[in-house]
Amino acid sequence: MTVYLIAEVKVTDDAWIPDYAARVHEIAARHNGRYLSRSGNIEELEGEPTDVTLIALIQFPSREDALAFANDPEYAPFGAARKAGSVSHFRLIDDTDLAGSIPYLGKPG
Template sequence: MAVFLIAHVKVTDDAWVPAYAEKVHDIAAKHGGKYLSRSGNITTLEGEKPDSTLVALIQFPSLEAVKAFANDPEYAPFGKARQDGSVSTLYVIDDTDLAGTIPYLPKASG
């Protein structure tokens, strides 16, 4: 089951950005992660505009793979730098349909 890491990041000190942008996608790839987007082009269609500099969307093969990426010792200094130089919210969703009415998505359990 594919899962998607969604990161809303508001950069407060951009010193960490160049090294993070250069290296972290390789660390994610080591765990099966593939960036689908890492963009600052955020268009609000409804509701409040997010207070984010960028939003990243990364597909992983499983929740375990995302956790392995997040806990990878190679990622640790980059994650710490991001945390120190931004306000970030990261969350993971799977590829299921809660209502179970979209035929090409698995129905969510529970």
Template sequence: MPAYLIAQVKITDDAWVADYAACTHEIAAKHGGRYLLRSANIETIEGAAPDTTLIALIEFPSADAARAFAEDAEYAPLAQARQAGSEGHFWVIDDTDVAGSIPYLPKG
């Protein structure tokens, strides 16, 4: 079942960004990940605007694959640099429908 890693990042020191941006997608791909977006173009339609610089969405073949990416030894120094130079949240979410009424999604 597909799973999606959602990253919300507020950059506080951009020294890490160039290396991270250049290398991370290849590490994600190693685990079957495919970036769907990595964007700073965030428009708030409802609710409070997030205090964030960018949001990334990466599709993985499973939640296990997403976790394997996050725990990859090659990714570890990039993650540490990101954590030192930003505030953020990473979530893994599957493609289920909690209400079970959308016919093309698995029931959650």
């Protein structure tokens, strides 16, 4: 089942960004991850603006692939640098429809 890793990041010290931006997409790709977006162009359509500098959306073919990326020892120093220089939230969602009424999405298990 396809899953999406949503990373919401508020940068507090940008020293980690160049290495992270140059290398992490390769690590994600080794775990079958594909960046769909890594953008700072965030436009609020509803609700209060969040205090986020960038949002990344990475597609993985399975939860196991996403977890393998997040737990990869090669990713660990990049993740530690990101955590030290930001306030971050990583969320994982699948491709199901909770209401079950969209035919092209899976039904929750």
